[in-house]
Amino acid sequence: MSAILLFMAVIALIVGWWLAQQRLTAKPWLEEGAIGDFPGTGAMALPAAKIGLGVFLAVAGSLFALFISAYYMRMNMVDWRALPVPRLLWLNTGVLVLSSVALQWAHVGARRNDMDRVIVGLCAGGASAVTFLVGQVLAWQQLSVAGYFVTSNPANTFFYLMTAAHGLHLMGGLVALGRTTAKVWHGAEMTQVRLSVELCAIYWHFLLLVWLVLLGLLTGWTDDFVDICRRLLN
Amino acid sequence: MVDVPYGATAGIPPAEVEEVELYHPKSWWTQYVFSQDAKVIAIQYSLTAAAIGLVALVLSWLMRLQLGFPGTFSFIDASQYLQFITMHGMIMVVYLLTALFLGGFGNYLIPLMVGARDMVFPYVNMLSYWIYLLAVLVLASTFFVPGGPTGAGWTLYPPQAILSGTPGQDWGIVLMLVSLILFIIGFTMGGLNYVVTVLQARARGMTLMRMPLTVWGIFTATVMALLAFPALFVASVMMLFDRLLGTSFFMPALVEMGQQMNYGGGSPILFQHLFWFFGHPEVYIVALPAFGIVSDLISTHARKNIFGYRMMVWAIVGIGALSFVVWAHHMYVSGMHPKFGFFFATTTLIIAIPTAIKVYNWVLTLWRGDIHLTVPMLFALGFIVTFVNGGLTGLFLGNVVVDVPLSDTMFVVAHFHMVMGVAPIMVVMGAIYHWYPKVTGRMLDDWLGKFHFWVTFLGSYLIFFPMHYLGLLGIPRRYHDLGEAAFIPSSAHTLNAFITVAALIVGFAQMVFLFNLVWSLFRGRPSGGNPWRATTLEWQTPHTPPRHGNWGKELPVVYRWAYDYSVPGAAQDFIPQNQPPATQAVQGAAP
Amino acid sequence: MAVAIILLLVAVGSVLFHLFSPWWWTPIASNWRYIDDTISITFWITGAVFFAVIAFMAYCVFRFHHKEGRRAAYDPENKKLEWWLTIGTAIGVGAMLAPGLVVWHQFVTVPADATEIEVMGQQWRWSFRLPGKDGRMGTSNVRNISSDNPLGLNLDDPHGQDDVVIESGDLHLPIGKPVKVLLRSVDVLHNFYVPEFRAKMDMVPGMVTYFWMTPIRTGTFDVLCAELCGTAHAQMRAKVIVQEEADYRAWLDHQQTFAELSGRITAMKTTYKSGGEQEKPLRR
Incomplete structure (x- = not known):
């Protein structure tokens, strides 16, 4: 359970940092009056959708951290046989990085009021994300052709399960991205899509980060890293 | 909501703000069925939760009939008994209490209490309810599938949950897991709304430290639920894999009824860790909203500010954080590494300290108060008695070595029913009597309410207090029949029969309550906008019941905390949160 | 009032x-x-x-x-x-x-002189195993379980041959001797629960759990299952009989060893391969 506890500690730090600015030690019964006297303690000025995305990322992060915790606990059992990571995953990783870069590009374009750039960025990002998903399915196919079925070993099951969970999150993102692109296509103003583009970019970066962590886990790098940490501590 | 700078309200035509902000229902269907108004969604959530809760109540009667008079009711056999306890537990904890406190009270009270027009994502909020309803329907459907609902116990421990020695192995367990997954998806949608609404849509002047404790409780519980429910989600998905595809996440090599099974290498304890990583915060997900609501009930009906407001807020936040590092106290005798016992016993007993502070502050609020013994106040007092009782027995079960003889006995059943069954239900009832006038514009009948309270409170106490002693004697839980055992005296059977009679009477009192709800809807005394003379914003709405958009043309502005009761020198014994200070009102009038 | x-x-x-x-x-x-x-x-x-x-x-x-005219005190907090x-x-x-x-x-903390005994749970009965003359119990594996070998002992482990196997009887224990009760399950979770002993622990398939205790009075005690294990959970019973040392010895002499039970008395000859596969307790 160390992965999820680490994740919770990070969340606790963020929440604690935010609460620390909210004057939780104030004596509210002495502070009658308008809010103007206590700047920064009112409602957040950020758009609701952006805060909502932030909270959602915490939930999704918790989900993946729990998968990782379960992975580590299950992995120490005797019957665990790590499976070879298909080369294709490296290509897929590259494609996902491209996808993230394209959306960042669109996001910068949106800030600079450059609609052409936004369109190119959104389309490139969407296309490469779809390519990534196709690549993941191909990787599954390669594995099952090579005899690594879902049920033959828990390592295989975790591989399919975690890549599927990540893929489903990406597909959810594609729905949002598709709606934004459609809006742009139908000639929406920049002000109407700027926020959506930004949120898509943030979500894409998050999923890229999750993917890199999962990749590290599945290739066994994370193990080596954890081992080194352990040795340093001992 | 748009962040309106201070003093600019007058500059912006309110109608315009409303047009941008609010979704307008266009037909009866979108107003009352597929509604995006948090208040309608709250009522939908509450009615659905109550309906499935009634099913769970009936299941508890059947269980008690079997326990009180074993062998008398031939239509209840061992399998059915297990199915009843499983469904009763799961429905009560997840589908009733969680849904009611967060989906019901959260949806109704958060926007009103923080001075918002609605939740920030009304469409997602609507989806949340419909997915919840779907989850409830899937759960209810297990009563009608071949093999019936699962009888694995609400903890659904593998391997037993998915093997054939347990009833409902074919369909019941699969549909249960699907239903939980749906519930979590639906809840996450709602939860995002509650959290972001508190963060972003508070009225001007509503700083965190001016929020009523109800909002603090629901807000913190929602944050916890958002982070904890994924653990149940992960566990459910993995168990579905084990059940449907034959993988071995939780399934070790095993022999079932003489047959070697295909599983191998998995860890049942892994499931328990995931389950309780959700399961323990879940206790506080139910408790924290109850803590918050009861604070407001006591303060309002004792006409006195809540004692130690800051400590109350810190305790809520502290309990919320600590509750993530105590989960394995449910697993002291699970076979996990014994060293963990030291850590989890310590964290568990530490969490008792902030909880105790909350109790002290509730009773100290009564001290030198002006206690109106209204029905909500009575339920609040009932809550304190049952919560103190159940909380203190938690110190037995949390203290690792004391838990060893008591675990899996009726002591555990009595403990958790007292602390997270009866106590939160007391708050739910008190809250319904308290806010019903705001929801409907009419008061609930007082006499019926008092009858309902006394029967429910004393009856539940008589059910669960003696039950501890059956556990102390050593009677295990989840037995449909105690059978022959030398250590069980015949008086234990008498006590069981007594408990059953008490349970049936308490159940009957709930029917009186339902009657009161319906009758008062038509015949109740009109309540006016603020019958309890309360300070918080929901009582200051221009209309009762509040209309779509809650606040008429202008959003309220908050000038004070939620507990200005009996302020020295004030004309009335309460000052609403949106009433400007005397000096400022004069200044405002001058130009 | x-x-x-x-x-x-x-x-x-x-x-x-x-x-x-x-x-x-x-x-x-x-x-x-x-x-x-x-x-x-x-x-x-x-x-x-x-x-x-x-x-x-x-x-x-x-x-x-x-009461008419009462007004509550204004009392926000009292730090002290x-x-x-x-x-x-x-x-x-x-x-x-x-x-x-x-x-x-x-x-x-199990004392060093505690005798190991084994309790095995399955749906829905108990089996017991006591070490034989060599004072050690043989290794076991779920995969070995068959109708001839209901406890799944490793056939080629010499320590297991003289183990006393009690398939459907009561467990006897001598008074005053500490015992480490090793707990195994072959199917689902069970819990070896004797109310008078106070100690209890889940039995988890795939691992060996344990607790220890010293019986301090003679008598017959009910064994119940304290972890939900399916339909007949409530009927999963046995008895533990705590006896004086002499009575216990007399009883023990009448019990059958694994070798006798599985009809392989011949297996006692020199197959000294040390240890077999042992299921590791899972430490999580």
Whole structure:
């Protein structure tokens, strides 16, 4: 359970940092009056959708951290046989990085009021994300052709399960991205899509980060890293 | 909501703000069925939760009939008994209490209490309810599938949950897991709304430290639920894999009824860790909203500010954080590494300290108060008695070595029913009597309410207090029949029969309550906008019941905390949160 | 007024019920009297707090209930009082936790001279295994389980051959000798529960769990299953009989060893391959 506890500690730090600015030690019964006297303690000025995305990322992060915790606990059992990571995953990783870069590009374009750039960025990002998903399915196919079925070993099951969970999150993102692109296509103003583009970019970066962590886990790098940490501590 | 700078309200035509902000229902269907108004969604959530809760109540009667008079009711056999306890537990904890406190009270009270027009994502909020309803329907459907609902116990421990020695192995367990997954998806949608609404849509002047404790409780519980429910989600998905595809996440090599099974290498304890990583915060997900609501009930009906407001807020936040590092106290005798016992016993007993502070502050609020013994106040007092009782027995079960003889006995059943069954239900009832006038514009009948309270409170106490002693004697839980055992005296059977009679009477009192709800809807005394003379914003709405958009043309502005009761020198014994200070009102009038 | 009295009656009644309840723990039959003592300490502390809080609340209701013209005090907080209450609570919690942890330390520290015995649970009966003349138990594996070998012992482990296997009988234990009870399950979770012993632990398929205790009085005690294990959970019974050493020996001499049971007396000859596959206890 160390992965999820680490994740919770990070969340606790963020929440604690935010609460620390909210004057939780104030004596509210002495502070009658308008809010103007206590700047920064009112409602957040950020758009609701952006805060909502932030909270959602915490939930999704918790989900993946729990998968990782379960992975580590299950992995120490005797019957665990790590499976070879298909080369294709490296290509897929590259494609996902491209996808993230394209959306960042669109996001910068949106800030600079450059609609052409936004369109190119959104389309490139969407296309490469779809390519990534196709690549993941191909990787599954390669594995099952090579005899690594879902049920033959828990390592295989975790591989399919975690890549599927990540893929489903990406597909959810594609729905949002598709709606934004459609809006742009139908000639929406920049002000109407700027926020959506930004949120898509943030979500894409998050999923890229999750993917890199999962990749590290599945290739066994994370193990080596954890081992080194352990040795340093001992 | 748009962040309106201070003093600019007058500059912006309110109608315009409303047009941008609010979704307008266009037909009866979108107003009352597929509604995006948090208040309608709250009522939908509450009615659905109550309906499935009634099913769970009936299941508890059947269980008690079997326990009180074993062998008398031939239509209840061992399998059915297990199915009843499983469904009763799961429905009560997840589908009733969680849904009611967060989906019901959260949806109704958060926007009103923080001075918002609605939740920030009304469409997602609507989806949340419909997915919840779907989850409830899937759960209810297990009563009608071949093999019936699962009888694995609400903890659904593998391997037993998915093997054939347990009833409902074919369909019941699969549909249960699907239903939980749906519930979590639906809840996450709602939860995002509650959290972001508190963060972003508070009225001007509503700083965190001016929020009523109800909002603090629901807000913190929602944050916890958002982070904890994924653990149940992960566990459910993995168990579905084990059940449907034959993988071995939780399934070790095993022999079932003489047959070697295909599983191998998995860890049942892994499931328990995931389950309780959700399961323990879940206790506080139910408790924290109850803590918050009861604070407001006591303060309002004792006409006195809540004692130690800051400590109350810190305790809520502290309990919320600590509750993530105590989960394995449910697993002291699970076979996990014994060293963990030291850590989890310590964290568990530490969490008792902030909880105790909350109790002290509730009773100290009564001290030198002006206690109106209204029905909500009575339920609040009932809550304190049952919560103190159940909380203190938690110190037995949390203290690792004391838990060893008591675990899996009726002591555990009595403990958790007292602390997270009866106590939160007391708050739910008190809250319904308290806010019903705001929801409907009419008061609930007082006499019926008092009858309902006394029967429910004393009856539940008589059910669960003696039950501890059956556990102390050593009677295990989840037995449909105690059978022959030398250590069980015949008086234990008498006590069981007594408990059953008490349970049936308490159940009957709930029917009186339902009657009161319906009758008062038509015949109740009109309540006016603020019958309890309360300070918080929901009582200051221009209309009762509040209309779509809650606040008429202008959003309220908050000038004070939620507990200005009996302020020295004030004309009335309460000052609403949106009433400007005397000096400022004069200044405002001058130009 | 009536409300205050009823609340007080609830508190008084609870205490009286506790004092005069005919339902109390069974007379102890193991060395875990310390566990009972810890429960008693916890009862005293929590009982005092319960009575104090409810009685105080009842007094408040009696003294401060609404009358015409009463006005509540304005009393936002009292730092000093809150600190004292916090410190007092912390001391009370410490007074329960400290003995609890000390006894837990004893509970998980198995004495070196404890005899290992094995209890195996399956749906829905108990089997027992005692070490043979060599004083050691052989290794086992779920995969070996068959109708000839219901406990799944490793056939080529010499230590297992003389193990005493009790398939459907009662477990006998000698008085005054510490035993380490190894717990195994072949199918689902079970829990070896003898109320008089106080100690109990889940039996988890795929691993070996344990607890230890010393029987301190002779008698026959019921074994129940304390972890839901399916339809016949409530009927999963056996008996433990604690005897004087001599009686125990007499009983033991009449039991069959694994080798006798599986008809392989010949296997006793020199197949000294040390150890077999042993299922590792999972330490998570």
